[in-house]
Amino acid sequence: MAAITEPLRGLGVGSAAATGPVARMAARPAEPSATARPQGDPAHESARAAAALREVARELARRAAVARDELGRADAAEILEAQVLMAEDPSLLDGIGERTAAGLTAERAIFETFAQYRDLLAEAGGYLADRVSDLDDLAARAIAVASGVPMPGVPEPAEPFVLVALDLAPADTALLDLTRVLAVVTQEGGPTSHTAILARARGIPAVVGVAGALDLAEGTPVLVDGAAGTVTPHPSPDLIAAAQERAQARARTAQVTGPGRTADGVPISLLANIGGPGDVADAVAAGAEGVGLFRTEFLYLGSVTPPSLETQAQAYRAVLNGFPGCRVVARTLDAGADKPLPFLPLGAEPNPALGVRGLRAFRGEHQALLDTQLAALAKAAQDCAAELWVMAPMIADEHDAAWFVQRAREHGLQTVGAMIEVPSAALRAEPLLSAVDFVSLGTNDLTQYALAADRMLGSLGSLQDPWHPAVLRLIELTGRAGAACGKSVGVCGEAAADPRLAPVLAGLGVTSLSMAPSAIAEVRAALAAHTMEQCRELARAALQ
The missing domain is CATH 1.10.274.10 (PtsI, HPr-binding domain)
Structure with a gap:
């Protein structure tokens, strides 16, 4: 096999750069023989x-x-x-x-x-x-x-290394030692893959969807540049120095502190995406002004019966108590045919991503599950200093939104909103916003549906692009509607973590950005470097 000398390209994650020797994931065992017969019975x-x-x-x-x-x-x-x-x-x-x-x-x-x-x-x-x-x-x-051979997994060389793999399994990423793993390169995966989300959440440079990554020989020194989306074998000292200087410059600009705002003082709230109480400390340490997406699925996954009202209330309270005086936006259970649960039998579907999921799963015989969750959220908020906002996923239009608002109000919840991740919701943003108190754009699904590109397919990773003018136009429609109605418009998809995109989103009318805590500092610095008029100019250019 000829040595690779030219840079490899993929989808970059984060803005840091790192250099080190390649260590490849241990190979999986070969396919067992179909003709071999056992010795025993x-x-x-x-x-x-x-x-x-x-x-x-x-x-x-x-x-x-x-x-x-x-x-x-x-x-x-x-x-x-x-x-x-x-x-x-x-x-x-x-x-x-x-x-x-x-x-x-x-x-x-x-x-x-x-x-x-x-x-x-x-x-x-x-x-x-x-x-x-x-x-x-x-x-x-x-x-x-x-x-009788060791399980496949992450290698353990004597020195810190760049991990190269086809893709990373949950069992590998869960205990990844980031004191030794300098960067991650995978041949498969897209910007919302498990590997990309892990790298972004834990602040390490990564490039995913790199064709030819597995051809990199063990021990090859490489430069992984998350901002450029490149993996360069045998980098020169000058190339390494330049990448490190760029990364250090970005780190220096990220020293801006305080709440999110543009250079002329227009506030853009910087919030955290969290998956449970265990994520609160990191969000607070990163300076999050609250929570823009509290994924409540952690209580349901892996359970054969739905969690009780009291179990839910206790868990929600643990998150709310971590953000006194701040906004905490809880998303109701995002499950359905594409995320099946034992106690939510919805049956098989030919295209689950377009099927009975999100709010749709709870309008009918399973409404009691939603009612229990809403009651638990209301109970958790009673004796907490945080400001609880609640929103539902997979809302198609103002009629879905009005139904959810009524259910939530009946349980005593005061601030009720909707996820905008279906193009029809963005196209009907003004009447939808008239029915709710706020909206939050889930750009991962919004991009998937707008471009008809399954976000889970690495081969379509280039289409999972929130910079696409069609996606930005849907965001603009929502931002304009929010301004007309005087209501908050947030973004809680992976797009919110991109410091280059943050000023564009602000220029489109977005008033809050929610992201992995590790991304907050750079996004804060990017906003602080632009006036609101400059943000609008960038937005106009991006829409073209």
């Missing part, structure tokens, strides 16, 4: 496969406990716990048992059983298709254990 093979799955589940549960109890990363723990549930699914053992009874080895039976479920999820599309990588990771780990 079928029962023995079935038992070997079951033991391998138990070992994988134990290891993932151990990692989840470390993530939750030692690292305080509840979000990572929940992802791993969901994988444990997958590994313990009785239907997997049933499928493996059928295949070993037909004469397959434990390894091959594991491979074929997981492949069957993999195909089903891939065909479903949307969120379910994103779980394909989780299944692939579980299958690889179980096959490795059954084969």
Whole structure:
């Protein structure tokens, strides 16, 4: 294989740069032979496969406990716990048992059983298709254990390194040691992939969707520039120095403190996206002025029954207490056919991303789940100093919005809004804003739907672009409606974390930006460097 000498390009994450030697993810075991036959009886093979799955589940549960109890990363723990549930699914053992009874080895039976479920999820599309990588990771780990070799995972070289992988599985990213991992490069993935979100949240440079990344030889020195979206093998000292100087200059500009505002003093609130109480400390430390997106799914994922009203209220209170006097925007449960839960049976759909999800899942026989959550949020807010705002996802128009506002008001909630992530909601922004107290643009889904490009497909990563004029036009329509109605318009998608895009969004009429805490400093500095009129000029140019 010829050595790579030219820079590789992908989708950059963050604005930092790092240099170091390549360390590649340990390879997954090869596909087990379809013709090999076991030495022992079928029962023995079935038992070997079951033991391998138990070992994988134990290891993932151990990692989840470390993530939750030692690292305080509840979000990572929940992802791993969901994988444990997958590994313990009785239907997997049933499928493996059928295949070993037909004469397959434990390894091959594991491979074929997981492949069957993999195909089903891939065909479903949307969120379910994103779980394909989780299944692939579980299958690889179980096959490795059954084969008597180490599970695949992150390498552990003697010196700090640049991690290069096809993509990263949740089990790998949850305990990633960022004192040793200088940067991350993946061949697959897009700007909203698990790897990209992890890198952005934890402030490390990354480039994803890099064609040819796996051709980088072990130990090759590379320069990873998140701002430029490049991976340069054998960088010269001058190139390294220039990248580091740019990164340091960006770090210096990020020393601006205080609330978000433009150079001429127009306030743009800088808020944090959080996934549970474990994220509060980082948000406060980063100077977040509140929470623009509190994802409440952490209480529901991995549970076979819905959490009680009191359990929910206690968890919500833990977040609210972390932001006295500040806005905390809680999004109601974003689940449905694309994010299935055991207690929310909605059935299979040909295109779950366009199906019964978000608010749609709770208008009908499952409305009690929404009512319990709204009651719990109202109870949590009663004795807290934070200002609770509540919004619902997947709202299509003002009629959806009015229905949700009525439900929330009946539970005593005062400030009620809507997510704008469906193009029809942006096109009907003014009547929609007349029905609610505020809106928040979910740019990840809004971009997906506007450009008809599945955000989970790495091959379409270039279309997951919030800079696209069509997406910016939808944001502009919403911003204008917000100004006309005198109501808040926020952005809580990944676009809010882009310091280059922040002035454009402000110029389009956005009044708050919510992002991973690690992005707040740079976004604050970017806004402070532009007057509002300059922001509007940038917006006009971007719309062209």
